[in-house]
Amino acid sequence: MPYFVYILECDDSSLYTGITTDIDRRFTEHKSGVGGHFTRSRGVKRVVYTEELPDRSSALKREASIKKLTRAAKLALIS
16 A cells, blocks of 8 residues: 655645555545644644655655755655
């Protein structure tokens, strides 16, 4: 089953990175306030980046590497 790493843009222009098997479902969860503390407190605008990976392990590793990036590097990845 493929996994996806995604980056969301929040209402305060911050970026949130996570993983899921279903991007639409997960975005809806974030939007409704059950997606996590970070997005619940900041609100969510849109999905700005997705990357498909073959399994959960590789998705978690990729998520960790993206979270270590600077904001500027994340914006470069998105564009």
